[in-house]
Amino acid sequence: MIDPAIGALLAGALALLFVSAAFHKLRNLQHFAQALRAYRVLPEWAAAMAWLVPLLELTVGASLLARGSRPGACAAGAALLLAYAAAIAINLQRGRRDLACGCGGPDERRPIAPWMVWRNLLLAGLLAALLLPWSGRPMNGADALTIGAGTAVAALLYMSLEQLLDRVAPRTALLGGPR
C-alpha cells in the first residue's frame, strides 16, 4: 500500500523522464538510429524501426499519468528500461566502453558505463513500486505542493547525478585526487 501523494510524485517524475528521453531522441532520429545500430544487439532491419522507440517512450510517459493506463505503462516502461540495461551490459561485456549510449541529444556523445545499468534497474524497480495498490486518502492543497515541488526536485537531482557520474567523476579519477 503506498500513499497517493508518493505514488503521484513517482508517476510524475518517471513520466517526465520518459517524455524528455523521447524528445531527445526525436530531435535527431537519424542520430538515434545510428546509435541503435552501433549497439549490435538487434538485427539490421530493426534500425529502420528506430522511430518506434521514442514513440513508445512518449506513450509510456503519457500513460503513467492516467489511473486506468498506469499498470500497462509501468510494465512497458520497466520492460524498456530492462532492455536498455541488457543492451548496455552486453556491450560492456564485449569490452566496448567507447560506445555512445544514445541517451542524450545529438550534440551529446556519452559513452556507456556500468552505472547506467544500475540506474536502469533502479528506475525499473520504481516503476514496479507504482503497481502496488494506492491507499484511498482524500488529497488536499499540501499534497499538490508535495507532488509538484517533489517532481521538480527529483528532476533537478537526477540531472545533477547524471552530470556527476558521467562527466565529473571519470575526470576527477583521471586527475588522481589531491596531491
Next chain:
Amino acid sequence: MTALAVSNAVLWVLVLVLAAVVLALVRQVGVLHERIAPAGALMLNRGLTVGEPGPVLEVADLEGHTHQVGVARGDGRSTLLLFVSPTCPVCKTLLPAIKSSRKDERGWMDVILASDGDTSEQREFVRAQGLDGIPYVVSAALGLAYQVSRLPFAALLDEQGILRARGLVNSREHLESLFEAKRLGVASLQEYFSGAV
C-alpha cells in the same frame, strides 16, 4: 494554515532552491575540468614525438659545466629545457614563474635554460634577471634539435631521456601543465580529452 503546513511549504521552496544550486555547481565543476586540461601540451609542429627519446646532445653552460641532454640519468631526475632569449619580452615575464617552479619541483626536476646568440649579451641577461645558479646554455644546435620555432619554448625530458611534453609556454599555467602532462602521461590536449570521455 497550521504551522506545520507553513513549515512544509517553506522547506519545499528551500529544497527546490538547493537542488537548483547543486545542479549549477555540478555543471561548474564540469566546466572547471575542461579548463584544467594540460594546455602546455599544445604541439606546434610534427617531427619530435612525445613519448619517444629526445635528441641526445652534449652542451656546455656559461660556467663551463657540460650537460648531457636526452640521455637516461642515473639519479632518476627529469630535465626541463627552457628556451629563452634576452630579446624576447614574454620570456622576461615568465622568468619569475620559472624560478619558483624550479624551487617547487626541485625534488624531481632540473631546469636548464637555453638560448643562442652573442655570449656577452647572454651573460648580461643572466646578471640582470638574477639567473645565477640555473645552468644557462648557449647553443644553436640544441634549439635546432628540439625544433624550437618560437619563444619561450619548453621541453620536458624524464629520467630515461624520453620526451614527456613540449610546447610554447607563455604563462605559469602553461609551464605547470607540462608537469601535469608528464604526471598524467598524456601527450597532448586531444589525448587527454579522448582518454577522459
